Amino acid sequence: MVIFMAKVMGLTGNEAIAYAVKQCNVDVVAAYPITPQTVMVEVISEYIYNGEMDAEFICVESEHSAMSACIGASLAGARVFTGTASQGLALMHEMLYIASGLRCPIVMGVANRALSAPLNIHGDHSDMMGSRDCGWIQIYAENVQEAYDWTIQAFKIAEDPRVLLPVSVNIDGFILSHCVENVFVLEDDVVARFLPPRKPLITIDPTNPITVGAMCLPDYYFEVKFQQFQTLNESLKVIREVTKEYESLSGRKYDVLEAYAMEDAEAAILCIGSTAGTAKEVAKGLRREGKKVGVVKLWVYRPFPQEDLIKALGDVKALAVLDRAFSFGAPFNALCSDVISTLYKYRKDIRVFNCVYGLGGRDITPMEIRGIFEETLEIADTGRLKEYVRFIGVRE
Amino acid sequence: MVLVEVRWHGRGGQGIVTVSRILAQAALLDGKYAQSFPEFGPERRGAPVTGYTRISDEPILIHSQIYNPNIVVVVDPTLIGKVDVIRGLSPKGLVVAHASRGPDELKKILGVSDVSVYTVDAMKIALEVLGRPIYNTAMLGALLKAYPLVTMDSLVKVIRERFPGAVGEKNVAAIKRAYEEAIGVE
Known part of the structure; x- marks a missing residue:
């Protein structure tokens, strides 16, 4: 090469x-x-x-x-x-x-x-x-x-x-x-x-x-x-x-998606765009603490890379899908809907929840992402989902 | 140097984005990784603004804003007392300020103990060297005196590229003089 x-x-x-x-x-x-x-x-x-x-x-x-x-x-x-x-x-x-x-x-x-x-x-x-x-x-x-x-x-x-x-x-x-x-x-x-x-x-x-x-x-x-x-x-x-x-x-490797620290991950975050970088940084820290977390970043959102996603998820038990937009009135927001549709076809066992974040430029901090990882790990551990859709950093 | 985060304080029109970017470009020449970004949003001349620089030996993955900077550079002296310039400053952090008063006095005004404070009279230098009240680049010299975040060679190279000819040389002279004249207390 x-x-x-x-x-x-x-x-x-x-x-x-x-x-x-x-x-x-x-x-x-x-x-x-x-x-x-x-x-x-x-x-x-x-x-x-x-x-x-x-x-x-x-x-x-x-x-x-x-x-x-x-x-x-x-x-x-x-x-x-x-x-x-x-x-x-x-x-x-x-x-x-x-x-x-x-x-x-x-x-x-x-x-x-x-x-x-x-x-x-x-x-x-x-x-x-x-x-x-x-x-x-x-x-x-x-x-x-x-x-x-x-x-x-x-x-x-x-x-x-x-x-x-x-x-x-x-x-x-x-x-x-x-x-x-x-x-x-x-x-x-x-x-x-x-x-x-x-x-x-x-x-x-x-x-x-x-x-x-x-x-x-x-x-x-x-x-x-x-x-x-x-x-x-x-x-x-x-x-x-x-x-x-x-x-x-x-010398730079691209694909339809990137799987970061997913080999033996039990809990993962899936997202698109710049937040994936912050999520990888947080995952790196959690890995040092021995937590089995990873990140899936879609480079290509359309066409939706279904089979690659299933492969990337490996043996993950719980997954948080981060959406930076609302699909008003929908059961899940856009990215999460696509992920759940894909899992319905191939992997019904993975517990998935949707986190809406960062609307209108609201910053998502490493601490917030850490919180999402911790919750995902807990779900992976207990198998119990608390909420299907969560809103990160919003004042209710 | 794992990761150093810098927050710049100034006013719209004082070249805060420019100095933050020059610092990042110099880090690049040093073979490091850098990010430089403005306070996101509309630009407002005269209003307090912030700019941010991240510098690291390793690729920078993080894309959130900077909340706990290691270094704060105050380009506009009138902001002290009006803007909380030490907000979130990490312990053992560093303040580099444009001030006619000395670092001891400024340290008392800021009410900080576990922080190093450096000051330089950047306006005086700008007027004498550049002949104009543009003092953003001088603050880069003071910053380097306080902490060798980038090499002087790289900084000078970036300045000369950014401001070709006599303007660049004057800015280099202002930076070097600010480097000489900046004084600090631990």
């Missing part, structure tokens, strides 16, 4: 994604600024203005237009990127389904943020969870390094002819978007070799007109959507292939 020497930079999550986008030779960026994503597209626009990046930046009047422009450019054969957050993603909602339905391999950086009302600019997962069934591949980064690495991998995954689906790379708003961390970046030519120019199968072309997104009545619509459904599920295989290739040039 050849590991290419890389230089280390201090970048925020937003800057790391922008840097990756520059290296990926993106052709078109259409975006609208929104906190906490603004810097992401601001830096990209600077690259384009300075001549460091040969791309078209389309300033649009809204996120709905941003995604519409991205779809048009993607259909014309361009490599396309956009970034958004919160209300911006919500405003795109309609176009997200069109991007996936038309099989546009767009990559989007999302600095996850709470949804109004009440107005809040801070980090939680309400925005992406609100669009979780939009047919996009959805990846969550734990730290700034992962934000960089996944952005590069996202284009390769999206543009694979077996996939041709849009991908969102999610970073926790402020916690990652505005945090400077060490980032080992690849050389430009290494990225260029990993990600050659896009080779679209069909493109729209004024000299050779075709119809895209034509009306599809009850006689065909179902089949089109069924193909999309199957393709998304089967993309896990491509995602894994891409991570293997990326590992060979970066």
Whole structure:
């Protein structure tokens, strides 16, 4: 295995994604600024203005237009990127389904943020969870390094002819978007070799007109959507292939999920995003005390990696699933619902409870995570669940 | 050095995010791992703000906020008495403050015993060296005097990269002078 020497930079999550986008030779960026994503597209626009990046930046009047422009450019054969957050993603909602339905391999950086009302600019997962069934591949980064690495991998995954689906790379708003961390970046030519120019199968072309997104009545619509459904599920295989290739040039190992200290774990926390790092740090401490705890972090949330999850859980007896968003009125919140659905198929013996945390940027502390581990250990020990859904750090 | 957490106190517009980031970048050059993040939220010029830096020999996994810093750096001298700058400061911690008064006096004002206190008149240095009342970078020199969190070489390199030309050299001079002039009590 050849590991290419890389230089280390201090970048925020937003800057790391922008840097990756520059290296990926993106052709078109259409975006609208929104906190906490603004810097992401601001830096990209600077690259384009300075001549460091040969791309078209389309300033649009809204996120709905941003995604519409991205779809048009993607259909014309361009490599396309956009970034958004919160209300911006919500405003795109309609176009997200069109991007996936038309099989546009767009990559989007999302600095996850709470949804109004009440107005809040801070980090939680309400925005992406609100669009979780939009047919996009959805990846969550734990730290700034992962934000960089996944952005590069996202284009390769999206543009694979077996996939041709849009991908969102999610970073926790402020916690990652505005945090400077060490980032080992690849050389430009290494990225260029990993990600050659896009080779679209069909493109729209004024000299050779075709119809895209034509009306599809009850006689065909179902089949089109069924193909999309199957393709998304089967993309896990491509995602894994891409991570293997990326590992060979970066030395960094990715997969659809990460199992941390899970070998003999009896109790575990499952979560996505930056909280996984804090959970691993707490688990490390508890392991030193001899407690058998581990962490499962999903990198890929859609498609949901069911079989990998079952494998990662090993012999775990109790599991706390952490959700940073409400699914109002649902029995469990989004991530936990998916975990329980998976366990229903494969492992009904694991005791699961759902912890809602960190809404609107409320910090989750190592002490709180320790508390969740201790409760999970107690459940593993006694087999008795006290509550199915708990709320961490909320004043009732 | 396992993990050192620093909290910066200043006011919006004084370059708190900038110095926190410069410190992190210098740590990176030293081959360490670092995080630098602002107090999350809207920026408000003139209002009290905080910035945070984590530095470690090992990769930093934690992504929660900093509640018990090892070091507090007070960039704006008018904050003392108005903002609880020693909130959560860990035992045997360190306060590095921009103050015209000496560390003994400041220690009494802060009412701390198990904490080292360093002071420097950063405004005086900024006016004399930079010719402008911008004293955030000088506080990096005082911090290094109190605790060798990063090497002076790396810090100077980052400053020169961040502020090319004469501005960078003046900031380097301000940092070095603050390093000389900072005095402390254990």
